[in-house]
Amino acid sequence: MQLPIPTNVHSDESHKVEDIKKVVRRIKFESELDHNFGEHIAEKAYGQKLLGCIQCGTCSATCPLSHYMDYTPRKVIAMTREGFKEEVLNSLTIWLCASCYSCTVECPRQIHITEIMYALKREAIQHGYYPKRLTIPVLAREFYKRVLKDGRNTESWVLVSLYLHTNPFAMIKEAILGIKLFLRGRLTIGKERIKRRDQLHAILGNTKGGSQI
Numbered sequence: 001m002q003l004p005i006p007t008n009v010h011s012d013e014s015h016k017v018e019d020i021k022k023v024v025r026r027i028k029f030e031s032e033l034d035h036n037f038g039e040h041i042a043e044k045a046y047g048q049k050l051l052g053c054i055q056c057g058t059c060s061a062t063c064p065l066s067h068y069m070d071y072t073p074r075k076v077i078a079m080t081r082e083g084f085k086e087e088v089l090n091s092l093t094i095w096l097c098a099s100c101y102s103c104t105v106e107c108p109r110q111i112h113i114t115e116i117m118y119a120l121k122r123e124a125i126q127h128g129y130y131p132k133r134l135t136i137p138v139l140a141r142e143f144y145k146r147v148l149k150d151g152r153n154t155e156s157w158v159l160v161s162l163y164l165h166t167n168p169f170a171m172i173k174e175a176i177l178g179i180k181l182f183l184r185g186r187l188t189i190g191k192e193r194i195k196r197r198d199q200l201h202a203i204l205g206n207t208k209g210g211s212q213i
């Protein structure tokens with residue numbers, strides 16, 4: 001929240017106005033939290049018991065990527081169950097998680113943290129919370145859309161979609177490599193499709209959230 005800037009300020013105090021402009025509230029009020037968020041994510045993560053977490057930090061200690069995360073896995077669990085929806089879904093942590101399952105194996109309360117990370121990723125994609133040009137969620141989304149449509153992943157089409165949505169100039173740089181791979185038969189250009197796509201759509205349509213992306 002930006003604080004209001006007073007209008008009757010003398011010019012020699014202008015630097016103070018600039019300082020005031022930078023003051024942003026860092027805490028959240030109870031009324032701003034989404035109190036259903038923890039339960040919702042727990043359900044999406046196949047009934048994980050978030051309230052069973054004792055905040056011991058073993059997951060953060062064992063995670064090989066926690067040094068690069070904006071919130072450690074322990075913090076993600078705490079923030080999720082307390083309802084910090086925007087913070088968790090906008091965090092880089094869920095996209096840096098490499099699904100190595102170390103945290104899940106070591107957790108003394110048998111909480112499947114990796115499943116929670118997956119549930120948070122799905123939630124972020126479905127509701128468009130993730131940074132729009134961050135490669136990892138865009139790749140996940142474009143891959144899913146391609147498989148949903150054709151029943152198969154045509155790599156060249158997924159790559160083109162990925163570059164168009166993240167960094168189109170990088171596509172020009174990688175074009176030579178793409179041509180070389182195509183000439184060696186390692187990259188197809190024609191779309192690969194299964195025959196009975198209607199069956200796939202029927203299956204995905206019957207799964208919870210299966211066709212929402």
Ligand code: SF4
Pocket residue numbers: 052053054055056057058059060073074077106107108109110111113
């Ligand atoms: S290891 Fe398990 S109990 Fe400990 S902080 Fe992580 S999720 Fe909670």
Ligand code: SF4
Pocket residue numbers: 059062063064065066073096097098099100101102103104113114117
């Ligand atoms: S599964 Fe993800 S959060 Fe858990 S230890 Fe591995 S990288 Fe870290």
